[in-house]
Amino acid sequence: MATKEATLPQANAEYRWHHNLEPALFTHSPDNAFPNHVGHFLHPTRVTLALKDPNRDEEFLWKSRDHRKNRHVKYTPNQDKSRHGRNSFVGIAHMVRLEYWNVSWWVAIAFTLGSVIWVVNGFYSFLPFVDTSFAQSIAGIGWTAWVGATVFELGSILGVLEAWNRGETANFGWGVRRALGQENASDSNGFAVNSSSEGKAGDLKHQRKWIWFSSDSKYWHELGFLAAFAQFWAATIFWISGFTALPSIQDAISTRTGVLDGVFWTPQVIGGMGFVISSSLLLLETQKRWYMPNPASLGWQVAIWNFIGAIGFTLCGALGYTAQTSTKAAYQSSLSTFWGGWAFLIGSILQWYESVNSV
Known part of the structure; x- marks a missing residue:
């Protein structure tokens, strides 16, 4: 035991470990993707949790x-x-489950x-080009853009709340508690758990303040x-x-190139x-090193598809500056929105799958 515990101060001195631990556990080999x-x-x-x-x-x-x-919430x-x-x-x-209690969902x-x-x-x-x-429906383009951007804004607010409300106790969920043989523990989501039934009905009590x-x-x-x-x-x-x-705003600014570029593109x-x-940043969170992709990770797949979607949306705006004077630029701008949206959809569906399945 002395050998194990001796590694703990060195690891904590080098990295900013800040989560709570079960008393019977200690950490070693904490790491992230950066030099x-x-x-x-x-x-x-990433941190390895071990028994004392x-x-x-x-x-x-x-x-x-x-x-x-x-x-780490198994039930x-x-x-x-x-x-x-x-x-x-x-x-x-x-x-198909409605995990209303789960902010990640x-x-x-x-x-x-x-x-x-x-x-x-x-x-x-894009369809009018092919x-x-x-x-071309200015109303269809405008209203879907506004609603889509608004829903993305809502999702981003929920993402910040998710980051603020991650649990304070670091564990590996049910595997750790079984190894510890504890009757009552607290999972990473702030619920009290009876490990003898692995957190089934009646054994979860909300404890943590939102x-x-x-x-x-x-x-x-x-x-x-x-x-x-x-x-x-x-x-x-x-x-x-x-x-x-929105159609009424586009009608007002479409002929004013400077305004269109400034407030739209x-x-x-x-x-x-x-x-x-x-x-x-999300890609780097799932990688062992900043230069080593991790395609086997579900989280990495979510991030890479979102990265591709982000490139598409960026190109849409960048090409849009010359869309009024160049048919090729207008074509590529619309195409970038098309494939960018599909990439975001793939990443979001993978994230949906991730949010309802425990490790």
């Missing part, structure tokens, strides 16, 4: 994204329903709905919060272009770049 001169500023995205008992060598890999996404609160998808088919079946649903609206917007924008039987706003500086060291914060401001700026896409470019930054 030391950058990584020391950020909390670890020298006669037991169980270890569990804790991941910050799984922690934030409530993937639906107050119900006898397992959240563990034994295989992909079971996991897909879980997507609301985030996924909001972005899925918003992405569907943007796919519709992409059809409105099939002349489809007339956080609507926090100025605690610890969040600025978490990649998940930084990504959510960047996404919020990106969605807020992007919403301006959704608002100015530029917010798309800046907002799209913000989405690129946000998805890049």
Whole structure:
């Protein structure tokens, strides 16, 4: 036991570990994707949890994204329903559940709905270029852009709330509690759990207060919060272009190039770049090293598809500056919205799957 515990101060001195632990556990090998001169500023995205008992060598890999996404909650609160998808088919079946208690589910649903609206917007924008039987609908483009941007804004607000309300106790969920043999413990979502029944109906009691706003500086060291914060401001700026896409506003500014560029195309470019930054941070959260992709990770797949979607939305705005004078630019701008919306939809559906299935 002395050998194990000796590694703890060194790890904590090098990284900003800040979560609570079960008394019988200690951490070692905390890590994130960045080099030391950058990584020391950020909390670890992966930590190994081990038992202090020298006669037991169980270890569990804790991941910050799984922690934030409530993937350590194995049973639906107050119900006898397992959240563990034994295989992909079971996991897909879980997507019909209404996990109203799970903020990560609301985030996924909001972005899925918003992405569907943007796919519709992409059809409105792009189909007239490939099939002349489809007339361009300024109203269809404008209203879907505004509604889609508004839903994305709502999803980004929920994303910040999700980051603020991740549990304070770091564990690997039910595997840790079984290894500890505890009768009562607290899961990462702040629920009291009776491990003898693995948290089935009647054993979950809400204990943690919901956080609507926090100025605690610890969040600025978490990649998940930084990504959510960047996404919020990106969605807020992007919403301006959704608002100015409304038909009555477009009619007023469409012939005034400077105004159109300033209040319609530029917010798309800046907002799209913000989405690129946000998805890049989420990619890094799931990687062992900043230069090593991790395609086997579900969270990484969510982030990469959102990254592709963000590139598409950024290109839409960038190409839009010359769309009025160049048919090719107008074509590519609309096409970027089309494939960007589909990429966001794929990422959102994967996030939906992730939010309803425990690890």
